[in-house]
Amino acid sequence: MEDTAAPVSPQEQIASPRRAPSQQRSRERVERMLAAASALIAEQGSDAMRMGEVAERAGVSIGSLYQFFPDKRAIIWALAERYTVESQACISAALADVGDAEGLGQAFSELVDIYYRLFLAEPVMRDIWSGTQADKALRQLELADSRANAEFLTAVLKRLRPAADPAALETTAFLVWQMGEAAMRLAISVDRQEGDRLVVAYKRMALRELLAE
Amino acid sequence: MEDTAAPVSPQEQIASPRRAPSQQRSRERVERMLAAASALIAEQGSDAMRMGEVAERAGVSIGSLYQFFPDKRAIIWALAERYTVESQACISAALADVGDAEGLGQAFSELVDIYYRLFLAEPVMRDIWSGTQADKALRQLELADSRANAEFLTAVLKRLRPAADPAALETTAFLVWQMGEAAMRLAISVDRQEGDRLVVAYKRMALRELLAE
DNA sequence: TGCAAATGTGAGGATTACTCATATTTTGAA
DNA sequence: TTCAAAATATGAGTAATCCTCACATTTGCA
Numbered sequence: 001m002e003d004t005a006a007p008v009s010p011q012e013q014i015a016s017p018r019r020a021p022s023q024q025r026s027r028e029r030v031e032r033m034l035a036a037a038s039a040l041i042a043e044q045g046s047d048a049m050r051m052g053e054v055a056e057r058a059g060v061s062i063g064s065l066y067q068f069f070p071d072k073r074a075i076i077w078a079l080a081e082r083y084t085v086e087s088q089a090c091i092s093a094a095l096a097d098v099g100d101a102e103g104l105g106q107a108f109s110e111l112v113d114i115y116y117r118l119f120l121a122e123p124v125m126r127d128i129w130s131g132t133q134a135d136k137a138l139r140q141l142e143l144a145d146s147r148a149n150a151e152f153l154t155a156v157l158k159r160l161r162p163a164a165d166p167a168a169l170e171t172t173a174f175l176v177w178q179m180g181e182a183a184m185r186l187a188i189s190v191d192r193q194e195g196d197r198l199v200v201a202y203k204r205m206a207l208r209e210l211l212a213e
Numbered sequence: 214m215e216d217t218a219a220p221v222s223p224q225e226q227i228a229s230p231r232r233a234p235s236q237q238r239s240r241e242r243v244e245r246m247l248a249a250a251s252a253l254i255a256e257q258g259s260d261a262m263r264m265g266e267v268a269e270r271a272g273v274s275i276g277s278l279y280q281f282f283p284d285k286r287a288i289i290w291a292l293a294e295r296y297t298v299e300s301q302a303c304i305s306a307a308l309a310d311v312g313d314a315e316g317l318g319q320a321f322s323e324l325v326d327i328y329y330r331l332f333l334a335e336p337v338m339r340d341i342w343s344g345t346q347a348d349k350a351l352r353q354l355e356l357a358d359s360r361a362n363a364e365f366l367t368a369v370l371k372r373l374r375p376a377a378d379p380a381a382l383e384t385t386a387f388l389v390w391q392m393g394e395a396a397m398r399l400a401i402s403v404d405r406q407e408g409d410r411l412v413v414a415y416k417r418m419a420l421r422e423l424l425a426e
Numbered sequence: 427t428g429c430a431a432a433t434g435t436g437a438g439g440a441t442t443a444c445t446c447a448t449a450t451t452t453t454g455a456a
Numbered sequence: 457t458t459c460a461a462a463a464t465a466t467g468a469g470t471a472a473t474c475c476t477c478a479c480a481t482t483t484g485c486a
């Protein structure tokens with residue numbers, strides 16, 4: 001109940017809190033832990049990632065690992081958060097100055113491409129992303145995140161279709177956004193050629209809905 | 214390598230095979246195991262389901278459990294398969310004699326409603342369904358299943374739009390189907406009111422895409 | 427009837443996330 | 457500088473849980 005100065009990290013929402021690193025030394029060690037976890041997830045997936053292995057590869061003891069991460073999920077979430085923060089900025093920028101339907105089509109299409117490429121290129125992001133579906137706590141956090149992203153889309157829609165019911169636009173934006181995340185997950189779990197086709201099909205479907213009246 | 218007469222069950226695809234029950238006695242015991250697992254999943258979710266608890270509740274030893282199920286996932290999958298088989302028949306029937314656009318709209322809408330109600334009512338199905346996203350083997354099996362279901366939709370589309378590129382119709386049907394599954398998962402993880410709105414929005418989006426051209 | 431196949435059992439092996447008592451290092455105020 | 461308190465580091469040990477396996481019992485059938 002007594003947050004000193006540490007930012008409210010999602011870690012606290014998932015499990016019992018841990019001390020945030022305040023010294024230079026420990027900050028560097030935490031970085032090494034995250035790097036080790038990232039490498040292991042890329043190699044074998046987060047399920048196969050062992051806490052002992054993370055500690056060993058980071059050159060720290062298992063106890064140190066648990067000093068900063070309350071549990072295994074917290075490490076995974078910390079990695080996920082980095083992508084999330086980065087993405088959010090990207091999304092906000094892409095949709096900020098959309099002025100008309102054509103502009104939305106352009107911006108949306110580019111955004112989807114960026115996401116798709118990111119998923120294809122980043123095994124860690126892929127792994128974490130599909131994992132969020134199973135873990136209830138992570139799922140809730142991901143939902144909240146998705147809502148935040150969808151709001152950028154809602155803002156655009158409200159600008160383009162001022163006469164429409166705002167609540168309906170919110171629902172549409174949220175659904176389209178979630179369908180996009182699902183489409184990405186789908187696209188990367190089939191072969192590349194089919195994945196590409198599915199992404200194109202999703203774009204068409206989403207834009208039809210977004211620009212409809 | 215020597216399949217005697219047992220049907221190729223998905224169990225075999227997930228882990229090392231186990232003997233299929235051939236005597237009346239063991240078939241009844243397997244039923245009890247599945248019933249116990251189902252009840253436990255409904256109560257606490259499949260993650261919290263303990264193999265020892267399943268055995269105890271079914272009134273069998275832990276060894277007997279593993280005699281018929283190679284691992285924990287196999288039990289969950291066996292339960293999932295029952296829903297799957299049931300669903301497939303339902304889908305096939307609903308879409309079999311769709312003759313025109315209006316008929317598709319009607320049938321599709323009803324199908325979505327049925328699924329939605331099923332998800333809302335069946336905690337076991339819900340739990341398993343969201344779990345399939347994380348487990349790679351289950352995910353692949355679920356994808357195959359989804360493809361099979363999407364084929365019913367493809368067949369309808371080919372009938373309604375004979376001039377369209379068949380490959381494109383297949384992609385569309387598969388995407389729309391997968392989006393439907395994602396929409397269901399989404400709808401049941403938010404409050405009921407928003408879930409209802411999302412399902413309605415999904416129907417609109419899907420039908421717009423299915424009937425477009 | 428008797429034997430092979432099917433089925434049943436549960437103590438124990440193996441793995442792994444996580445704890446905690448204790449040791450070491452850093453910080454900052456006197 | 458000094459030194460006590462806070463922060464950090466350690467890793468053997470705990471607890472939970474999946475699953476195996478050697479052996480016992482039951483069933484089907486020639």
